[in-house]
Amino acid sequence: MSSLLTPENLVNALSLGALYALIAVGYTMVYGIIKLINFAHGEIFMLGAFWALMLVGAEQATGINLFVAIVPAMLLCAAVGMSIDWTAYLSLRRRLPLADWMSVALLAILGLGAIAYKLTGDTTHTWHSETAHGVLRWAVIALVPVTMLALSIGEKGGLLGRSLGRVTSDRLSALITAIGMSLILQTLAQLIWGADYRAFPEDAIPAFMNERVGAFDVVGLPVLGKELAIWVTALAMMVALNLLVTRTKIGTAMRACSMDQETAALMGISVDRVIAFTFVVGSAMAAVAGILYAVKVGGNISFRMGYYPGLLAFAAAVLGGIGNVRGAMLGGVLIGFVQGFTGGAFSVPFAVMILVLLVLPRGILGEPQATRA
């Protein structure tokens, strides 16, 4: 196996580790608070790459700069993350009859819109119409942020109906809802963007990204500009996240909710808003990871893109100790190393994940717990 211990693999492992860590923090923060495996998190990662692709320009770099596109992509993904929470998971915690119906109706409209979009774009179909296609494209894409806005304003104004109290939903139902959400987002992406594998246009990626960084040649590591960009971005975001969680008021609220939601609520913390914020932060980080992953691998932007990285990042979160942000970072790097040094196969990191779940279910930095339900 000595052929696997190459400098190339080391660089690859570090980059994969950094990316998995970026995704894993989203899983771990959500799991830490609402004890839910957010299956749709991998889809946020995929959407981040797609939105950056749309903003940059699908065929040629006609849109904005790739680096500038990261910011709107992050915002859009944050919006999607929050709407996922509002539409799918909120009602598992709180009964809001009007909001329940509204979110289902909105999801259905979104689905019908995406189907209509697909049909109007099909030249062999009787419904083919360029104008309707263009209008529907933006209508479908805009519906998610608009949904989020409407729901949050409605919630603030008490327009979503009187809450019938908190519900402690069955864990199985919550997980199945998450799987359903993941299915919906994947199919929506497939309907809107098709099933082809895409890449960022050549001229959108700055030249230095594909050049070797001279400084690393001294130590014999073949580091490309994009790998360095991944390391720097991931490191900066991790430091920022750590500061957010440990030093700010909202970070304290997040930790409080993670420890005991009821007590946190009694202390005046608006638990639902803290959870929404957690989704926002996690989704924004996943969006960055999605864009960087697409830049690193190249030609892999598709609706299936989020599945394997999402699962491996969840494995990373478990490995580090679920609910622990620093653990997720550590786990991400470890899983990245496992995959990087085994030639990129998915089976080995999965096997590691299973072993970890069986032997170390609380992970490396996890808090010991009396029982797990």
Added chain:
Amino acid sequence: MSRTDAVFGALALLAAIVFPWLAGFRGTLPNVALYVGIYMILALGLNVVVGFTGLLDLGYVAFLALGAIVTALLLSLTRTESGIDWAIGVSHDVVGEPLLGFDGAILIILLAAGLACALLGVLRGIPTLRVRGDYYAIVTLGIAEILYETALWDDTNLLNFTRVTGGAFGIKLPSSHVPHLFGQKLYYDQPVFYYLVLALVVSAFLLTHHLNRSRVGRAMAAIRLDETAARACGVDVSRHKLIAFAVSGFVGGIGGGLYTLWSGTVAVKGLDVWQSILILCGVVLGGMGSIRGTAVGIAGLMCLGELLREDFGGVSVPPEARFLIYGLLLIIVMRFRPQGLLPPVRRSRAVTDAEHAALTTGHARLYDLRAPAGAAAAAGADAVEGT
């Protein structure tokens, strides 16, 4: 089984028996019926783990795939001049007689496929005994992904399973190797195949129904309601979980074998996580733990899928949109009816007021039988039922 259930079951069986006389054995409708029947067997198998035992299995497709592959391999065993060979692969020319070509051999082959999958279920189950809830779901998903990747692994230096699974192309059953039953070829458009599938659906029904009613089934229900409490009540949790995995795998393997016979090819490439999710959707929509619910749920889902292929006045739903609808259904059902469309009926009758009064005098007052469902309450109710 209540009287209404028995009447409905008998009517459904009668309808299934006379159905081909109305629709014929060839064409779209009978083909959809076979498709529904095969997936119904798979869903009934999955229901044993997900519904009865309360463990979310996201890797059930592994049983479908293994059952299908074992059946295809056994059917394609060929006696050649130089010995015994496998007639698999698309380009592989078949020279010689099928080894298991005698009439009725398919029953033995299906049994072997079922047993292989039961073994897989136990082997897969042993390491997962310790994990519960979400973690169990993730582990099963991970194992299925590992098996999927291994089956398609075509690196000639390392283990190469594509010799067995046919790789991306899959295994194609040679037409000379199509098995016979009662003197008839088991083609998808033959009456004997239709009635074989029907008989196996009924068997899966009866098997899971009696399992659910048995002592083992009650132990599984106790594990579902509260594993810790079940253990405390003396239920051998590991043993009953392994039984559930074995039965679930056995039924799934037979479903996989029928899948091979029905489609004539097995391509592992198409048997990915979506198949697991599809079958799971059927179980969840119908009602986890409910046999009739599972049957109705999966039948409804498959029929809906077929219906969406149709052309509605010039508008045909894009095929990929089917999973959008499945996802939406999952979310809606989980929100408004988390127990499913036809939830399981509580087996034990409610404790009457007189019994409650009698049981809660003195020290027994500690154990309120009308307390929220828990393994202890269920065990208590079963005890009352027994008296």
